[in-house]
Amino acid sequence: MRAVIQRVSKASVTINNQIHSEINNGLLVLLGIEDADTVEDIEWLSGKIVNLRIFNDENGVMNVSVKDINGDILIVSQFTLHASTKKGNRPSYIRASKPEFAIPMYERFVKQLSNDLDKNIQTGVFGADMKVELLNDGPVTIVIDSKNRE
Numbered sequence: 001m002r003a004v005i006q007r008v009s010k011a012s013v014t015i016n017n018q019i020h021s022e023i024n025n026g027l028l029v030l031l032g033i034e035d036a037d038t039v040e041d042i043e044w045l046s047g048k049i050v051n052l053r054i055f056n057d058e059n060g061v062m063n064v065s066v067k068d069i070n071g072d073i074l075i076v077s078q079f080t081l082h083a084s085t086k087k088g089n090r091p092s093y094i095r096a097s098k099p100e101f102a103i104p105m106y107e108r109f110v111k112q113l114s115n116d117l118d119k120n121i122q123t124g125v126f127g128a129d130m131k132v133e134l135l136n137d138g139p140v141t142i143v144i145d146s147k148n149r150e
Helices: 039-051 099-117
Strands: 002-015 018-023 026-032 062-064 072-077 131-145
Touching (some): 002 039, 026 131, 039 131
Parallel strands (some): 026 072
Antiparallel strands (some): 002 018, 002 026
């Protein structure tokens, strides 16, 4: 699983000119799923996101997690995170999972994140044409790949 995590003051997903979901202070997570992903990847990545200390403490130091601030999370599926640009100028998405595998994994990830954060998670709609709007706070953007646990 590959995630782009952005600390946001606000974020929203609009579908067909209607706001589908929105959050204020928290994290916007763009999530890419590949066939090699497992339940272990879900559990590890969810725990990492919920406990990632990227919010400022009282001294202005990034030392507080989204869980600590009782922040919100908006998660959006994004198969393009597994794009390969090795050959040519048209990205290949061969590593991105097909919906039959990706949708249940995405839903399980949302449930795991909700359990770890102990609150509801806002989402986009898998496979929909979404307009994602955000106000990146910092800016703070972190990329995490469950297959490259550095």
